[in-house]
Structure formats: C-alpha cells, structure tokens
Amino acid sequence: MSLFPVFATTGSGLRANRIWMDAVADNIANMNTAKPFDQPAFQARYVRVAERRGDGSNPIGVGGGVDVLGADFGDATGDLRYEPNNPLANEDGLVRYPDIDLADQMTQLIQAQRSYQLNLTVIDRAKESYQQAIQISGR
Amino acid sequence: MGALNAILGLAGPAMSGATGVGGANGTNALAKAGQTPAAGGDGNSFASALDGLQASQGNADDLAVKAATGDLNDVHNYTIAATEASLATEFTVAFRNRAVETFNDIMRMQI
Numbered sequence: 634m635s636l637f638p639v640f641a642t643t644g645s646g647l648r649a650n651r652i653w654m655d656a657v658a659d660n661i662a663n664m665n666t667a668k669p670f671d672q673p674a675f676q677a678r679y680v681r682v683a684e685r686r687g688d689g690s691n692p693i694g695v696g697g698g699v700d701v702l703g704a705d706f707g708d709a710t711g712d713l714r715y716e717p718n719n720p721l722a723n724e725d726g727l728v729r730y731p732d733i734d735l736a737d738q739m740t741q742l743i744q745a746q747r748s749y750q751l752n753l754t755v756i757d758r759a760k761e762s763y764q765q766a767i768q769i770s771g772r
Numbered sequence: 773m774g775a776l777n778a779i780l781g782l783a784g785p786a787m788s789g790a791t792g793v794g795g796a797n798g799t800n801a802l803a804k805a806g807q808t809p810a811a812g813g814d815g816n817s818f819a820s821a822l823d824g825l826q827a828s829q830g831n832a833d834d835l836a837v838k839a840a841t842g843d844l845n846d847v848h849n850y851t852i853a854a855t856e857a858s859l860a861t862e863f864t865v866a867f868r869n870r871a872v873e874t875f876n877d878i879m880r881m882q883i
Binding site for chain 2: 636637640643644646647651753754760763764769
C-alpha cells in the first residue's frame with residue numbers, strides 16, 4: 634500500500650461512505666419499529682468520523698484520509714402515538730415510534746452515494762495518471 | 773537476468789580501478805553505462821522489487837477469494853488491491869524492458 638498512498642487514502646473515504654450508507658439503511662429499515670412506552674425509542678444512527686493524520690511518509694503533512702470512530706445515537710424520546718389496539722400500548726394507549734425524518738435520511742443517502750462515486754473517480758484518475766507515467770519510460 | 777548480472781559483476785572491478793572518464797577506456801565506459809539500468813549496478817534491487825510485486829499480487833488474490841465467498845465487507849478493497857497489483861506489474865515490466873534495452877544498446881557499441 635505504500636507504493637501508491639492515494640489508494641489507501643481514497644479507500645478510507647470509500648469505507649466511511651459505505652458505513653454511512655449502512656447507517657442510513659438501518660434508520661430507514663427501522664422507521665416503523667414500535668417500542669412500549671417504558672422503553673427508549675429506536676434511536677437514529679449517526680456515523681462519527683475524524684480525519685486521519687498521515688503516517689509520516691508524506692513530508693509536507695498531507696493526511697491519510699478519514700477514520701470512522703463509531704456511531705452516535707439520536708434522540709431516545711421518539712414519537713408518541715395513540716394506538717390503543719396495539720399490544721405494546723400502555724394504559725394510556727401510547728406507543729413509542731422512532732423520530733426519523735425520511736426526507737433527511739434520503740438526503741443523507743444521496744450525499745453518501747455521491748461521495749462514494751467521487752472517491753471512485755479519484756481512484757480512476759490516479760490509476761490513469763500512473764499508467765501514463767509508465768508510457769514515458771517504456772514500451 | 774543471469775547474463776545481465778554477469779556483465780554488471782564484470783564491470784564492478786573495472787569501475788573501482790578507473791581513474792577518469794576522459795580516457796578511452798572501453799571497460800570503464802561499459803562499467804559506467806552498466807550502472808544505469810539496474811539502479812546502481814546492483815541486481816538485488818530488482819529482486820526486492822519483484823518480492824514486493826509478489827506480495828501485492830498475493831494480497832489481491834486473498835481479497836479476491838474473500839470477495840467471491842462473501843466474507844468481504846468492503847468490495848472496493850478488492851478492486852483497489854487488484855488495481856495496485858496491476859500497476860506495480862506494469863511498472864516492473866517497463867523497468868525490465870528499459871534495463872534490457874539499455875543493455876542491448878551497450879552490447880551493440882563498436883569498441
């Protein structure tokens with residue numbers, strides 16, 4: 634991996650965007666997960682990332698991509714709905730649903746997809762550049 | 773590769789005995805020209821480059837097996853490793869072609 638640092642850097646970006654898409658998929662899949670009143674609602678997943686410092690191989694200090702630190706969990710209060718026929722309802726007929734905004738999740742999904750494609754473009758361009766460098770020297 | 777190593781080994785003692793470039797010493801010119809192709813006249817650097825190439829190809833093969841059996845979470849890791857391995861192979865082949873071509877140019881020189 635040390636021969637072409639750009640691939641390791643872009644690979645970390647691809648991984649972070651892939652995990653972001655996984656988190657959005659998890660949120661959308663659990664949009665209708667009901668919980669009883671006395672339990673916390675399904676919390677929306679957020680991915681926490683941070684920049685990765687270079688390993689010292691780059692002399693001017695250009696970094697090494699992005700690190701996924703972990704997941705953050707959103708609001709546990711959720712959305713209380715009145716469904717007296719639901720077997721999970723308490724004596725007031727309230728059931729806890731997750732408080733996830735579908736428009737927000739779809740926006741995040743589009744952002745994750747476009748970021749993933751941009752990282753793939755970087756890899757393509759870098760590969761073409763190195764192949765053109767080979768054409769300078771040899772047949 | 774053995775012929776190239778033999779020629780470069782022959783050029784080594786001649787290089788150490790050289791006093792100047794200005795003289796019409798055919799062996800000296802051969803030694804100095806022979807230093808150029810293989811990164812300092814040492815055939816071992818090419819061997820170590822081949823070892824690194826072998827390692828990257830092996831890594832790409834391992835990831836290919838994992839991608840085929842479904843153990844790979846990030847499929848882009850496999851395609852990136854395959855790209856790096858093919859790029860390293862192209863570099864090594866171009867390097868070898870250049871070295872052989874330079875060697876042939878030297879051997880064709882009329883002394």
